[in-house]
Amino acid sequence: MATIVQGTPEAVAEPVDYLNVSHTWKSWLFTTDHKRIAVLYLISITLMFVLGGAAAVAFRINLLSPEGVFSAETYNRLFSMHGIIMVFFFLVPSIPATLANFLIPIMIGAKDLAFPRINLLSWYIYVVGALFAIYAVVRGGVDTGWTFYAPFSSTYSNSYVLAAAFGVFIAGFSSILTGLNFIVTVHKMRAPGMTWSRLPLFVWSNYATGLIQVLGTPVLAITMLLLAFERIAHVGIFDPNIGGDPILFQHLFWFYSHPAVYIMILPGMGVISEIISCFSRKRVFGYNFVAFSSMAIAVLSFVVWGHHMFITGESMYSSIAFSILSFLVAVPSAIKVFNWTATMYKGSISFDTPMLYAFGFIGLFTIGGLTGLFLATLATDVATHGTYFVVAHFHYVMVGGMVMAYMGGLHFWWPKITGRMYSEAWSKFSALLVFVGFNLTFFPQFILGYLGMPRRYHNYPPEFQTLNVLSTAGASVLGLGYLLPIIYFLHSLKYGARAGNNPWGAAGLEWQIQSPPTTFNFDETPVVTEEAYNYGPVEEIVG
Amino acid sequence: MTQHIDSVKAYVGVFIALIILTFTTVYVSQLELGEFHIIVALLIAFIKASLVAWIFMGVRHSSKMTRLFVVAGLLWLGIMMLITFGDYTTRIWDYTPQPWSQKPTVGGVH
Amino acid sequence: MAETIVPVGHEPVGHEPPPEVTHLRHHFATTEQQLDASMLGMWTFLITEVLFFGGMFTAYAVYRFMYPAAFASTSVYMDVWLGGINTAVLICSSLTMAMAVRSAQLSRERPLVLFLILTMIFGTIFLVIKYIEWHSKWVEHLVPGFNFQYNEAPQYTHHAQILFFLYFCMTGMHALHMIVGLGLLTYLLIQAIRKVFTAYYFTPVEMIGLYWHFVDIVWIFLFPLLYLIGYHHPK
Ligand SMILES: [Cu+2]
Numbered sequence: 001m002a003t004i005v006q007g008t009p010e011a012v013a014e015p016v017d018y019l020n021v022s023h024t025w026k027s028w029l030f031t032t033d034h035k036r037i038a039v040l041y042l043i044s045i046t047l048m049f050v051l052g053g054a055a056a057v058a059f060r061i062n063l064l065s066p067e068g069v070f071s072a073e074t075y076n077r078l079f080s081m082h083g084i085i086m087v088f089f090f091l092v093p094s095i096p097a098t099l100a101n102f103l104i105p106i107m108i109g110a111k112d113l114a115f116p117r118i119n120l121l122s123w124y125i126y127v128v129g130a131l132f133a134i135y136a137v138v139r140g141g142v143d144t145g146w147t148f149y150a151p152f153s154s155t156y157s158n159s160y161v162l163a164a165a166f167g168v169f170i171a172g173f174s175s176i177l178t179g180l181n182f183i184v185t186v187h188k189m190r191a192p193g194m195t196w197s198r199l200p201l202f203v204w205s206n207y208a209t210g211l212i213q214v215l216g217t218p219v220l221a222i223t224m225l226l227l228a229f230e231r232i233a234h235v236g237i238f239d240p241n242i243g244g245d246p247i248l249f250q251h252l253f254w255f256y257s258h259p260a261v262y263i264m265i266l267p268g269m270g271v272i273s274e275i276i277s278c279f280s281r282k283r284v285f286g287y288n289f290v291a292f293s294s295m296a297i298a299v300l301s302f303v304v305w306g307h308h309m310f311i312t313g314e315s316m317y318s319s320i321a322f323s324i325l326s327f328l329v330a331v332p333s334a335i336k337v338f339n340w341t342a343t344m345y346k347g348s349i350s351f352d353t354p355m356l357y358a359f360g361f362i363g364l365f366t367i368g369g370l371t372g373l374f375l376a377t378l379a380t381d382v383a384t385h386g387t388y389f390v391v392a393h394f395h396y397v398m399v400g401g402m403v404m405a406y407m408g409g410l411h412f413w414w415p416k417i418t419g420r421m422y423s424e425a426w427s428k429f430s431a432l433l434v435f436v437g438f439n440l441t442f443f444p445q446f447i448l449g450y451l452g453m454p455r456r457y458h459n460y461p462p463e464f465q466t467l468n469v470l471s472t473a474g475a476s477v478l479g480l481g482y483l484l485p486i487i488y489f490l491h492s493l494k495y496g497a498r499a500g501n502n503p504w505g506a507a508g509l510e511w512q513i514q515s516p517p518t519t520f521n522f523d524e525t526p527v528v529t530e531e532a533y534n535y536g537p538v539e540e541i542v543g
Numbered sequence: 544m545t546q547h548i549d550s551v552k553a554y555v556g557v558f559i560a561l562i563i564l565t566f567t568t569v570y571v572s573q574l575e576l577g578e579f580h581i582i583v584a585l586l587i588a589f590i591k592a593s594l595v596a597w598i599f600m601g602v603r604h605s606s607k608m609t610r611l612f613v614v615a616g617l618l619w620l621g622i623m624m625l626i627t628f629g630d631y632t633t634r635i636w637d638y639t640p641q642p643w644s645q646k647p648t649v650g651g652v653h
Numbered sequence: 654m655a656e657t658i659v660p661v662g663h664e665p666v667g668h669e670p671p672p673e674v675t676h677l678r679h680h681f682a683t684t685e686q687q688l689d690a691s692m693l694g695m696w697t698f699l700i701t702e703v704l705f706f707g708g709m710f711t712a713y714a715v716y717r718f719m720y721p722a723a724f725a726s727t728s729v730y731m732d733v734w735l736g737g738i739n740t741a742v743l744i745c746s747s748l749t750m751a752m753a754v755r756s757a758q759l760s761r762e763r764p765l766v767l768f769l770i771l772t773m774i775f776g777t778i779f780l781v782i783k784y785i786e787w788h789s790k791w792v793e794h795l796v797p798g799f800n801f802q803y804n805e806a807p808q809y810t811h812h813a814q815i816l817f818f819l820y821f822c823m824t825g826m827h828a829l830h831m832i833v834g835l836g837l838l839t840y841l842l843i844q845a846i847r848k849v850f851t852a853y854y855f856t857p858v859e860m861i862g863l864y865w866h867f868v869d870i871v872w873i874f875l876f877p878l879l880y881l882i883g884y885h886h887p888k
Contacts, residue, residue: 111680114690180697187608188690189680215619218701222708226822233798235818237712242811248715251627252708302622306630318630525682548758549751558748565740565876569733572881584877592870599751600866606689609696616700620707627711631718 017419017516032116033519038102039417040123045090045098046486048130051137052085057479059458060472066465068458075458076143077159081136083146088168089130091402092260095267096178096213097126099409100206102417104182106510107200109191109528111520114184122177129171136163145456147257150238150249154230162231169224172217175263179213182206191509193528200508200532201290205270208294212259212266212301220256223249247312254305262301264398265365266294268405269336272358275408276340278506279355280347283533286339293332300329310381319378326376333369337362352504353427357408360435364400368393371446386456389449392442400438407434407485414489415499419516422492426484433481440474507534547604557598564591676854688856695860699867702830706871709826713819713878716812723812725883727820729805730795732786736880739782740872746775747869754862757855762848765858769842772865776835783828787821796821820879827875830868837861 014020018035021027028036059078062069070078101119105112113119136142142164144153153161186199186207199207227249229235236242238249277284284290306314306322340362349355371393374380384390411431415421444467449455453464460468502511509528513521568587576583596602602610681687717724753768794802797818803810841861844850850858 114680115694116680118694176701180694180701183697184690184694187693188686214697214701215615215704218703218705219623219708222705226708226712229798229818229822235797236811236814237818242814243720244815245715245719247630248627248712251630252711255623255627255708302619303626306626313634315630315633317633318626321629520680548755551752551755554748554751554755558744561744561747562741565737565744568877568881569737572877584881585874588874588877591873595747595866595870595873599747599869600863605692609693612693612696612700616703619700620703620710623704623707624711624714627715628718631715 015514016518017514018519019418019516021519030120032112032120034105034113034116034119035102035417035517035519037119037123038098041093041097041101041126044123044127044130045093048085048089049482051134052082052090053479053482055079055082055085056475060475062458063460063468064472066460066462070458072458073143076145076456077141079456080142080145080159080164081133084142084164084168085133086398087146087260087264088171089126089133091264091398092171092175093126093178094264094402094406095271095409096182096206096209096263097122097174099271099406099413100182100202100209100267101178103413103510104185104203104206105189106513106517106521107203107508108186108189108194109509109522109526110185110189111522111525113181114189115181118177119181122174122181125177126171126174129167129169129174132163132167132170136160136167139163147253148224148227149253150227150230150246151240154227154238155234162228165224165227165231169221169228172221172224175213176217179210179217182210183214186210191526191528195528197288197291198528198531199291200270201273201284201287201294202267202270204291205266205273205294208298209263209266211295211298212263215302216256216259216263219252220260223252223256226252247309247314250309250312251305254308255302258305258308259298259301261394261397262297264402266297268361268402268409269294271405271409271412272340272361273336274506274508275354275358275412276343277533277535278412278504279350279352279358280344281505281535282343282347283531283535284339285342285345286335287532289335290339293335296332297329300325300332304329304376307376307381310378311385323376323378327373330369330373330376333365337366337369353424353431354408354412354504356428356431356435357404357411360431360438361401361404361408364396364404364438368396368398368400371396384449386454387449388445388453388455391455392445392449395442395445400442404434404438407431410485410489412504413510414492415503416510416515416517418493418496419499420492420496421499421503422485422496423488426488430481430484430488433477433484435481437474437477437479437481441471441478442474444468444471444474508532547601549598549601553598557594560594561591676856684853691856691860695863699863702867702871706823706826709819709823710874710878713823716815716819717882720809720812720815723806723809724816726806726809727813727816728881728883730790730793731820731880731882732789733880735782735786736876739779740876742775742779742782743869743872746772746779747866749775750862750865754855754858757845757850757858758852760850760852762845762850765845765850766842769838769845773835773838773842776831776838780828780831780835783824787824790817790821823875823879827868827871830871834861834865834868837864 018033028040031037031040055078058070059075059082062075062078068075101113136159139160141159142157142161143159144157144161144164148161148165148168153165186203190199226237230238230244236244238244238246240246273284273290304322304326306318307326310319310323340358371389375384375390375393411422411427448464448467448471451464453460499515501513501515504511509526510517512526564587568584571583571587572580574580596613602613675684677684677687681690749768749771753765753772756762756765756768790796791800794800795817797814801810801814801817803813806813838861841858844857
């Protein structure tokens, strides 16, 4: 598996790596090392995930009884904060800012991202945005939902819309800078011999994500800005009383926010390609198709946004076009799912924890994707829009898909990031908990939505109670499944076994270097001579 | 590292062209062109913008990749406007439900 | 200062100082790679700017499509003279900016400083004229959300208010970009006086030049859209 030519690794007892090179606060807060910035991001988004998760726990408790536990206002603020934090402060930065930030330079054989200081700047911007969001929570929350629909958000809401919207506005710039950095890095920083057709699919999918971030996020920024002007000064741009059109807000918002769904899921798809290939010991089937399907998704994602607006005053003809285009975007996603399945065919499959998450991803993402087609169908959407069916659909994609991939990726690269191995038994157990808990939480919501239970209400008719209780029970299992990794990952930092450079016997440049890597990743710039995933015929695992 | 250095003549030429086009667009706006008014104004603006990009910003010496990026940016702006307008220009939908016995009417018949 | 506009953080520990002249940073292999990366990064940034302004242009287009008569009625308040002069001022500043980049390419230090100063002067003139315009709008009670009264054609009060909001929003965002640009030019000027830029290293001049021209292009579209609407309509 000699995919690179490089200098002999240092044979020192305690090798210097990016973690132990310096221990001061300053060396972390002013670092320009992409690996350290990835770790900073990892810590911050985990905190935000816990915060968003806590809101979810609270409103799931509320839904245990048909009358609800909290007041309607409190409930509205809980689900809004859950949505805003999870979407803008966890899902969007999750894989790009952590795993991809850490891995892209290494995977393409570079010393760092193209713009290391901009990378650090993006983390600071993220933190400032997050602080605004947290400020909104502390002052009393937001009740607009994560979509900030005008004119409710601009005129009628009595909550801290401005602080939250401003947080989203700021966090958007951190996302733009990350995307810009990835695009330029992939274009200009590849090692000799690392051609586009040799790029790992993880890099391809994050490149496509970068394009969406760069092209979409500025529109979110201006939308939030217009909303802020409207709320502060009542200028009327989204106010139907004076001829403003609230649907224009939705157009601008979804021009970003539909592609944003792919900002969240595409990096996850990249992770899954890496994991499936490694634990099947085979090259990804149809590499070119998987790579180009990422690009196709990036492009198509920008022409389907109107499927969120079928029941607004959007033109019927426009809706028909959006419906058809939304079906089209399912094609590249399906290509990926088929190719992953084909990769496993006749592979030498091992069932390590990352692979368990990958299995979970494929199944749950498929359900999430296919129910998306129900919602893209005009007539079906009229009935299911605004019900729990939609909630279940996007949680199957976002949590069942994206978070599964994120967890899988963390378990896959944890030994590389920290140099330590986590507990195998505990990690498999928690993967199981996540899978069971997830399905128990969200499958009942498909049925609830089908039966007509609307989303975003703090109470419901008594006949829906059984399914809601099931869902809450599932949520507690799911919560435990997310809590355990935090514990055993932290435990592994001190007590975990040394992982070695390549614990999985995986191909790829990141596994050829020391774990954890040194500050500049490579002693000498590697020269790439082989395609990605060069596993050859099924062979024994090299330790 | 190869640098292309444009002549002062080229820069001044573009400058003069831009000034002339500015006068033209003001002049043309005073003519009675009806619907074409906006088209002409945007066309002139587009020519001016292209001149700035092509000469001042050096797109004419830039790599294919840079040009692709420029075109992609404009294309995406086009996508946003075109598809949004797909909605606004076709919103009129005067469908009036009718009893079974009558034919449904579509398109403004009440 | 090779690739970033806002300098943040320090060099990594144990990092050797970059070559004095080329300012090559440690993670790049060659100066060409560094230059290419910076330029591609700048163009990518400009694309985000296109879409940022694009959101406002889309809103403008939608409302102009919905309320053409109301939009045309605002033309009496739009000062074509001031708008036109500002267009010319910006074109002048673009020329001097292009000449500044050219001077840097040729390692001509004094012309570089001179053209940078000229660019800044034109930029400042633009902002002063902009201020005069905004001030007169304020006096005429045309600022939505603060003192909007539309006496010209009362039946259009509401719809004209949307146009005036867009006018302030678009020209305001543009002016904000100008102010940022002036800040960047100040930075360039200081560096130029220190004789940092040579034919081997002038990436910041070139990048900020691109930014400046881009801001010019935005104005090139704003001018006809905001100032020349319905100019031909008889009052
Ligand atoms: Cu969507």
